[in-house]
Amino acid sequence: MTTGSLDFPVQLRPPERRFGLSLPVDRTEPSSDHELMLAVRGGELDALGELFERHQRPLLGFLVNLTGDRTAAEDIAQTVFQRMLKYRHTYRDDGSFTAWMYHLARRCAADHYRKSSSQPAAVDPAELSEHADEGPTAPERAAHGEDREILRRALACLGPDEREVLLLSRFQELSFAQVAGVLECSVGAARVRAHRALAELRRHFLKLQKGACP
Amino acid sequence: MNCEKTREYMIELIDGRLAGPAGDEVRAHLEACPACRAELGELRETLAALDRLPAPEPSPRLRERVLAAVEREKRSLHSAPTPAPLTRRRSWLFPATQALAACGLLALGFFIGTRRAPPGADLATQRELADLRSRVDSMGQLVGYSILQQQDRSSNDRLEGVLASAAVRKPGDTVINGLITSLALDPSVNVRLNALQALYAHRDKEVVRTSVLVSLPRETSPLVQLAMIDFLAATRDRGAAPALQRLSAADGIDHNVREAAQRALTQL
Ligand SMILES: [Zn+2]
Numbered sequence: 030m031t032t033g034s035l036d037f038p039v040q041l042r043p044p045e046r047r048f049g050l051s052l053p054v055d056r057t058e059p060s061s062d063h064e065l066m067l068a069v070r071g072g073e074l075d076a077l078g079e080l081f082e083r084h085q086r087p088l089l090g091f092l093v094n095l096t097g098d099r100t101a102a103e104d105i106a107q108t109v110f111q112r113m114l115k116y117r118h119t120y121r122d123d124g125s126f127t128a129w130m131y132h133l134a135r136r137c138a139a140d141h142y143r144k145s146s147s148q149p150a151a152v153d154p155a156e157l158s159e160h161a162d163e164g165p166t167a168p169e170r171a172a173h174g175e176d177r178e179i180l181r182r183a184l185a186c187l188g189p190d191e192r193e194v195l196l197l198s199r200f201q202e203l204s205f206a207q208v209a210g211v212l213e214c215s216v217g218a219a220r221v222r223a224h225r226a227l228a229e230l231r232r233h234f235l236k237l238q239k240g241a242c243p
Numbered sequence: 244m245n246c247e248k249t250r251e252y253m254i255e256l257i258d259g260r261l262a263g264p265a266g267d268e269v270r271a272h273l274e275a276c277p278a279c280r281a282e283l284g285e286l287r288e289t290l291a292a293l294d295r296l297p298a299p300e301p302s303p304r305l306r307e308r309v310l311a312a313v314e315r316e317k318r319s320l321h322s323a324p325t326p327a328p329l330t331r332r333r334s335w336l337f338p339a340t341q342a343l344a345a346c347g348l349l350a351l352g353f354f355i356g357t358r359r360a361p362p363g364a365d366l367a368t369q370r371e372l373a374d375l376r377s378r379v380d381s382m383g384q385l386v387g388y389s390i391l392q393q394q395d396r397s398s399n400d401r402l403e404g405v406l407a408s409a410a411v412r413k414p415g416d417t418v419i420n421g422l423i424t425s426l427a428l429d430p431s432v433n434v435r436l437n438a439l440q441a442l443y444a445h446r447d448k449e450v451v452r453t454s455v456l457v458s459l460p461r462e463t464s465p466l467v468q469l470a471m472i473d474f475l476a477a478t479r480d481r482g483a484a485p486a487l488q489r490l491s492a493a494d495g496i497d498h499n500v501r502e503a504a505q506r507a508l509t510q511l
Contacts, residue, residue: 074317081309089305090298103305110309114316119465119499132498180292198254199294205255213498220251227254228282231289 062126070117081110084130087200091131094196095138097185108137128207131197135211176238183233191226198223244268249279257287398431405434409441419445423454432464439470446478456486465497472500476507484511 060068062083068076088109092102112133120129184192197208209219249272255261256269273279405425408418425438445451452475459471468490475483490496491504
C-alpha cells in the first residue's frame with residue numbers, strides 16, 4: 030500500500046489550489062478579494078492588510094449604520110478582521126469574501142452587544158448626527174444634508190433586524206441569495222424582510238420630515 | 244404575479260439585478276398596476292437617499308490595531324516548530340489543513356476547539372473509549388494499545404507514530420486500533436487528521452467506519468469534523484445518516500461543517 034492510495038477519492042477542494050499558494054506580488058493584475066483571502070488562508074497573512082484597505086470603509090459604514098455607535102462600530106470592525114485571521118481555515122474555495130465578511134460582522138456585532146448587554150435597538154440620534162456631516166463635497170452637503178440627517182434618524186427608528194437586512198441589501202456585490210446566507214434564512218424571507226424594512230424606513234422618513242417625532 | 248410578490252422583488256428591480264422569468268413577471272405586473280408603480284417610485288427614492296449616506300472615515304487606530312493583530316499572528320506562526328514528515332507527504336487534506344499543518348500550528352494545538360482533556364479525564368471520554376474497545380474486542384482484534392503511554396510523548400512523536408502506522412504495508416489490527424484510538428482521543432488536531440487519513444485505506448472494515456462515526460459527535464475541531472464528514476461521505480455508508488443529520492441540526496456548529504454535513508447526506 031502506498032501513500033498515494035490513502036488519498037480520498039472525494040476532494041471537496043479543487044486540486045489546483047494546493048498548499049503553497051502565494052501572493053502574486055509581481056503580477057500586474059490586482060488579486061481578487063477571493064484570491065487574497067485564499068492566500069491568507071494559506072499562511073500569507075500580509076494579504077489581510079490589502080483586504081482591510083479595500084473593505085474597511087464599507088464595513089465601517091455598515092456597522093455605524095447598524096449600531097448607530099461610531100466607537101462600537103470600530104471595535105466590531107477590528108474584531109471582524111481578527112476573526113478572519115483566527116478562522117481563516119474556514120474560508121472556502123467556493124466562498125465569497127464579501128458575504129463571509131458580513132457574516133462575521135453580523136456575528137461580531139451580536140457578540141459585542143451580548144457582552145456589553147446593551148442593545149443596538151435604541152440608536153441615539155445625537156450620536157448619529159456627530160458624523161452626519163462627514164463625507165462628500167460642500168454643495169452635496171447643502172443639497173442633501175438635511176434629508177440625510179432625517180434619514181439617519183429614520184434608520185435609527187428601525188429594529189436592529191430590519192436595519193441589518195436593509196443595509197446588507199445595499200451591497201451590490203451581494204446577491205439576495207448571499208444576503209440570505211449571511212442572515213441564515215431563505216432567499217424569500219430575506220426579500221420579504223428587506224422590502225418591509227425599506228417600506229418602514231420610508232414611513233419613518235416621511236413622518237420625521239413632517240416634523241413628527243416618533 | 245400579485246402586488247405582494249411584486250413588492251418583494253422591488254429592491255432587486257431598482258438595483259437592476261432582477262433577471263430571468265421573475266423579472267419579466269414583475270415588470271408585466273408593474274405595467275398593469277399603478278399602485279405598485281407608485282410604490283416602486285417611492286422606494287427608489289428612499290433607497291437612493293440611503294445609498295447617499297456617506298461612509299464615515301475609519302480612524303488610523305483601526306488600521307494600527309488590525310495590522311498589529313496580523314503581526315502577532317505572523318509571529319506565532321513563525322515561532323511554531325515544523326513537523327518534518329508532513330512536508331514530504333502528499334496529502335488529500337485540503338489546502339488550509341496542509342498550510343496550517345506545515346506551519347506546525349496544528350501540532351501546537353493552537354487551534355480553536357483542540358481538546359486538552361487527557362484520555363480518561365472525563366466520564367464521556369471513558370465511556371466512549373470503553374465503547375470503542377468493546378466494539379474492537381467483539382471482533383477479537385484488540386491488541387494492547389496503551390493510551391497512557393502515549394501521553395508522555397510529544398505530539399510530534401505521536402504524529403510520527405501515526406505516519407509510521409500509515410506506511411505499514413500490511414497493517415495488523417494493532418496498527419488499526421492505534422489509529423482509531425488516536426483519532427478518538429489524541430489532543431492534537433494534526434495527529435487526529437493524520438490518523439483519519441491513514442484509516443481511509445481501511446474504510447472497508449466496519450470497526451473503522453464505526454470508530455469515525457463514534458468520534459464525530461465528540462470532535463470539536465471544525466477541520467477534523469470536515470475531514471470526518473468527507474470520510475463518511477466517501478464510504479457511502481447509509482449508517483452515517485443519523486450522525487450527519489444530528490450534526491447538521493446541532494447548535495453551535497461551524498456553518499461550513501453544517502453545510503458539509505448536509506451535502507454529505509445527499510451523497511450517501
Ligand atoms: Zn400591484
